[in-house]
Amino acid sequence: MDLVIAPGPGVPKGLLIPASALIERFSRSPGPGGQSVNTTDSRVELELDLTAYPGFTEVQRRRVVAALGDRATAVAHEHRSQRRNRVAARERLAAEIRDALAPPPPARRPTRPTRASMQRRLEAKRRRADTKATRARPSAADGT
Numbered sequence: 851m852d853l854v855i856a857p858g859p860g861v862p863k864g865l866l867i868p869a870s871a872l873i874e875r876f877s878r879s880p881g882p883g884g885q886s887v888n889t890t891d892s893r894v895e896l897e898l899d900l901t902a903y904p905g906f907t908e909v910q911r912r913r914v915v916a917a918l919g920d921r922a923t924a925v926a927h928e929h930r931s932q933r934r935n936r937v938a939a940r941e942r943l944a945a946e947i948r949d950a951l952a953p954p955p956p957a958r959r960p961t962r963p964t965r966a967s968m969q970r971r972l973e974a975k976r977r978r979a980d981t982k983a984t985r986a987r988p989s990a991a992d993g994t
Contacts, residue, residue, distance in 0.1 A: 851936065853898070855944045860913065860951035867905060873897040874936070879927040893927035896939040898947070910951055917950035 853872060855865040876891035900911070901920050914922070924946060926938035963971075 851940065853940055853944055855948050855951075858948050858952065860910065860953050861948060865905065865947075865951075867898065867903065871898060871903050871905075873899075876932060879935075890932070892930060892932045892935055894925070894932065894935040894939045896924045896926075896936075896943050898922045898943065913953070914947060914950045918946065922947055922950075 852869050853867040855861055855867070857864040873896070875895040875897070877893045877895070878891055879893040899921055900906075900914050900918060906914060922943055924939045924943035926935040926942065929935045929938060
Protein backbone atom coordinates (compact mmCIF):
# COMPACT_ATOMS: atom_id res chain seq x y z
CA MET A 851 0.00 0.00 0.00
CA ASP A 852 1.60 3.28 -1.17
CA LEU A 853 1.86 6.39 0.99
CA VAL A 854 -0.15 9.28 -0.48
CA ILE A 855 0.74 12.81 0.63
CA ALA A 856 -2.01 15.27 -0.26
CA PRO A 857 -1.18 18.57 -1.97
CA GLY A 858 -0.33 21.40 0.36
CA PRO A 859 2.29 24.07 1.03
CA GLY A 860 5.64 22.82 -0.19
CA VAL A 861 4.02 19.94 -2.09
CA PRO A 862 1.82 21.62 -4.74
CA LYS A 863 0.99 18.43 -6.66
CA GLY A 864 1.09 16.02 -3.76
CA LEU A 865 3.46 13.10 -3.45
CA LEU A 866 3.21 9.34 -3.84
CA ILE A 867 5.77 7.27 -1.95
CA PRO A 868 5.79 3.64 -3.11
CA ALA A 869 5.32 0.88 -0.55
CA SER A 870 8.75 -0.50 -1.46
CA ALA A 871 10.39 2.58 0.12
CA LEU A 872 8.56 2.08 3.42
CA ILE A 873 9.65 -0.21 6.25
CA GLU A 874 6.79 -1.80 8.20
CA ARG A 875 7.25 -3.57 11.52
CA PHE A 876 4.55 -5.32 13.52
CA SER A 877 4.50 -6.14 17.22
CA ARG A 878 2.08 -6.86 20.00
CA SER A 879 0.03 -3.88 21.02
CA PRO A 880 0.17 -2.86 24.70
CA GLY A 881 -2.89 -2.52 26.90
CA PRO A 882 -6.23 -4.30 27.16
CA GLY A 883 -7.80 -6.01 24.18
CA GLY A 884 -9.57 -9.25 25.04
CA GLN A 885 -8.68 -12.85 24.26
CA SER A 886 -6.34 -12.19 21.34
CA VAL A 887 -4.31 -9.46 23.03
CA ASN A 888 -1.20 -11.60 23.51
CA THR A 889 -1.37 -13.44 20.21
CA THR A 890 -1.84 -10.86 17.45
CA ASP A 891 0.75 -8.40 16.19
CA SER A 892 -1.59 -5.45 15.71
CA ARG A 893 0.83 -2.61 16.55
CA VAL A 894 2.30 -1.05 13.39
CA GLU A 895 5.50 0.96 13.09
CA LEU A 896 6.03 2.62 9.71
CA GLU A 897 9.38 4.13 8.75
CA LEU A 898 10.82 5.98 5.75
CA ASP A 899 14.53 6.63 5.20
CA LEU A 900 14.39 10.27 4.10
CA THR A 901 18.00 10.54 2.94
CA ALA A 902 17.76 7.49 0.66
CA TYR A 903 14.36 8.24 -0.88
CA PRO A 904 14.90 9.72 -4.40
CA GLY A 905 11.43 11.24 -4.82
CA PHE A 906 12.17 14.54 -3.07
CA THR A 907 13.62 17.61 -4.74
CA GLU A 908 16.77 18.99 -3.12
CA VAL A 909 14.81 21.78 -1.39
CA GLN A 910 12.22 19.30 -0.10
CA ARG A 911 14.95 16.94 1.12
CA ARG A 912 16.65 19.75 3.08
CA ARG A 913 13.36 20.81 4.68
CA VAL A 914 12.25 17.33 5.63
CA VAL A 915 15.65 16.25 6.99
CA ALA A 916 15.94 19.48 8.99
CA ALA A 917 12.51 18.90 10.52
CA LEU A 918 12.51 15.11 11.03
CA GLY A 919 16.11 13.93 10.89
CA ASP A 920 17.23 11.02 8.72
CA ARG A 921 14.13 8.89 9.29
CA ALA A 922 10.42 9.60 9.57
CA THR A 923 8.53 7.20 11.85
CA ALA A 924 4.87 6.75 12.74
CA VAL A 925 3.39 4.25 15.19
CA ALA A 926 -0.25 3.16 15.52
CA HIS A 927 -1.71 0.73 18.05
CA GLU A 928 -5.08 2.19 19.01
CA HIS A 929 -7.16 -0.15 16.83
CA ARG A 930 -7.62 -3.85 17.42
CA SER A 931 -6.98 -4.85 13.83
CA GLN A 932 -3.61 -4.66 12.13
CA ARG A 933 -5.19 -3.37 8.91
CA ARG A 934 -6.74 -0.33 10.62
CA ASN A 935 -3.47 0.39 12.43
CA ARG A 936 -1.60 0.24 9.09
CA VAL A 937 -3.97 2.86 7.67
CA ALA A 938 -3.62 5.05 10.78
CA ALA A 939 0.19 4.83 10.67
CA ARG A 940 0.19 5.82 6.98
CA GLU A 941 -2.05 8.82 7.68
CA ARG A 942 0.23 9.95 10.53
CA LEU A 943 3.39 9.56 8.48
CA ALA A 944 1.84 11.45 5.55
CA ALA A 945 0.77 14.32 7.83
CA GLU A 946 4.22 14.43 9.46
CA ILE A 947 5.99 14.60 6.09
CA ARG A 948 3.52 17.16 4.68
CA ASP A 949 4.08 19.42 7.71
CA ALA A 950 7.85 19.05 7.37
CA LEU A 951 7.74 19.97 3.66
CA ALA A 952 5.86 23.22 4.27
CA PRO A 953 8.03 26.31 3.79
CA PRO A 954 8.83 28.35 6.89
CA PRO A 955 6.54 31.31 7.61
CA PRO A 956 7.74 34.73 6.48
CA ALA A 957 9.87 36.61 8.99
CA ARG A 958 8.10 39.20 11.12
CA ARG A 959 8.72 42.77 10.06
CA PRO A 960 9.09 44.84 13.20
CA THR A 961 6.98 47.99 13.29
CA ARG A 962 7.28 51.16 15.35
CA PRO A 963 4.44 52.64 17.36
CA THR A 964 2.90 55.78 15.87
CA ARG A 965 3.53 59.18 17.43
CA ALA A 966 -0.14 59.47 18.46
CA SER A 967 -0.09 56.07 20.22
CA MET A 968 3.08 57.05 22.13
CA GLN A 969 1.44 60.35 23.21
CA ARG A 970 -1.71 58.50 24.33
CA ARG A 971 0.40 56.07 26.37
CA LEU A 972 2.34 58.87 28.07
CA GLU A 973 -0.85 60.88 28.79
CA ALA A 974 -2.45 57.78 30.35
CA LYS A 975 0.66 57.32 32.51
CA ARG A 976 0.43 60.94 33.66
CA ARG A 977 -3.26 60.60 34.53
CA ARG A 978 -2.56 57.42 36.48
CA ALA A 979 0.34 59.05 38.33
CA ASP A 980 -1.89 62.04 39.26
CA THR A 981 -4.59 59.70 40.53
CA LYS A 982 -2.13 57.86 42.73
CA ALA A 983 -0.54 61.10 43.95
CA THR A 984 -3.91 62.35 45.28
CA ARG A 985 -4.19 59.19 47.38
CA ALA A 986 -1.09 60.06 49.42
CA ARG A 987 -1.51 60.85 53.11
CA PRO A 988 -1.41 64.55 53.84
CA SER A 989 1.95 65.64 55.17
CA ALA A 990 2.53 67.66 58.37
CA ALA A 991 3.45 70.69 56.25
CA ASP A 992 -0.10 70.84 54.79
CA GLY A 993 -1.32 72.23 58.08
CA THR A 994 -3.83 69.64 59.19
